[in-house]
Amino acid sequence: MFNTQTANPARPGSPAGNVATASQMPERFIRLPxxxxxxxxSRSSIYAAIQRGAFPASVSLGGKSVAWLESEITAWQGARIATRTH
Known part of the structure; x- marks a missing residue:
């Protein structure tokens, strides 16, 4: 049956004590669209940039499905912003 015990939030090993912060959040996969x-x-520009090593590579999800790590896309955007000239 189900465990009806209430977890102690102050206890490090308890589920309530394992609240993730923004820096601990699991990676999020984002799809091509x-x-x-x-x-x-564009799609073709993304794949051309990957071939040149100028854009994060996709991650295989199995079969023909691929995605990108959101953190890598965000870092790429940040690098583009950092190199712009005003």
């Missing part, structure tokens, strides 16, 4: 929206690049 979202990458296109976030970067403003």
């Amino acid at each position: 979202e990458v296109i929206t976030r970067t403003g690049l």
Whole structure:
């Protein structure tokens, strides 16, 4: 049956004590349509930039499915912003 005990939030090993902060959040996979929206690049431009080593590589999710790590896309955007000239 189910465990009806209430977890102690102060106890480090308890589920309530394992609240993740923003820096501990698991990686989020984003699919191509979202990458296109976030970067403003076309599909072909993204894959060409990957071939040149100028854009984060995709991660295979199995079969024909791929995605990108949100943190890597965000870092790429930050690097682009940092190198712009005003």
